[in-house]
Amino acid sequence: MPILYEHPLSPYAQKVKISLREKGIEFESRPPAGLGTGADSDFLRGNPRGEVPFLRDGDAAIFDSTVILEYIEDRWPSPPMLPQTPVERARARQIEEVMDTHYEAINWGLGELNYFERAEGELKATMEKRAGKQIAGLHDWLERRLGNRTWFNGETFGWADLCVFPHVNGSTRFGFEPKLGSALSDWRSRAMRRDSVARTATEAVSAISNMENVAAAIEAGLFKREYRDHRLEWMIKSGGLDVVLDGLKRDNIRFTPDFG
The missing domain is CATH 3.40.30.10 (Glutaredoxin)
Structure with a gap:
């Protein structure tokens, strides 16, 4: 197995x-x-x-x-997750790339602020406001990608959908959900009716309860959060340069390890 x-x-x-x-x-x-x-x-x-x-x-x-x-x-080629035509496959992979870089970094940053307490007060409020605007822009972009389709992948649920769901669902947990009645909101509801999606989402919700003491664990140096490429970019461009510098000073952030 x-x-x-x-x-x-x-x-x-x-x-x-x-x-x-x-x-x-x-x-x-x-x-x-x-x-x-x-x-x-x-x-x-x-x-x-x-x-x-x-x-x-x-x-x-x-x-x-x-x-x-x-x-x-x-x-395990059946059932296929990728669409059939080259252009549709490229489209699905482009959606995945945007989710894995641009969208993931925002949700990760919100986790740094809310679970790991990297910032507070005015700085936290400013960064969360910027995150909200960025997510709204991504939701508009996803609305255009979805159009009149039932699924991002086309007629059937597939690669593009399973790449979008974790990020849209993740920002919803932070209070940035798709507009009620929008195509994206309706799509999320459809996706949640699939067993594969519902089980995965339930596991994520269950894991949130384990995040209560993670800020103290970071402070105690028990583990380090990885600040790599797009995450580091998001933190700096969204006003968190001091967060990065503080993490370096306290040695509670890490980067991709060297190969060897």
Whole structure:
């Protein structure tokens, strides 16, 4: 049985779980021991980035959520998650890219502010206001991508949808949900009626209760949050340069480890 190292709140892990469940593939879900500390040697052995998700399937060791989705599609092709035509496949992958970089960074930043208490007062309010405007812009962009379609993928639920859902659902938890009655809001309701999506979303909600003491754990140096590429960009452009500098000073943020 494949082993998926994951965290329920990771949107990258969520899209992989939705794909596996849509295809009816049984898998073992395993949280890495000491995520953010480098403590789990099995997790790191085939996964030099030290990020979730990470898939072990027999001798195969696959990291990076997009590569994992591609592997799943090749390994278990039915039912297909990608559309049939090259142009529609490119469209689905473009949507995934925007979600994984632009949208993910905003939700991650909101997590830094609300779960990890990186900022407070006026700075927090300013950054959250900017996040809200950014999310509204992404929702408008997604509305245009959806148009009159039932699914982002086309006539059937698929790759583009499972890549969008974790991010839209994630920002909804922070109070930035799609406009009621909008095409995006209706799409989210349809998606939530799918077992693969509902199970994954329920797991994420259950994991939130474990976030109550994470700010203290960060302060105590028990683990570090990863500030990489688009996340670091979001934090700086949204007014959080001092947050980054403070994290460096306190040594409670990390970057992608060196390969070697």
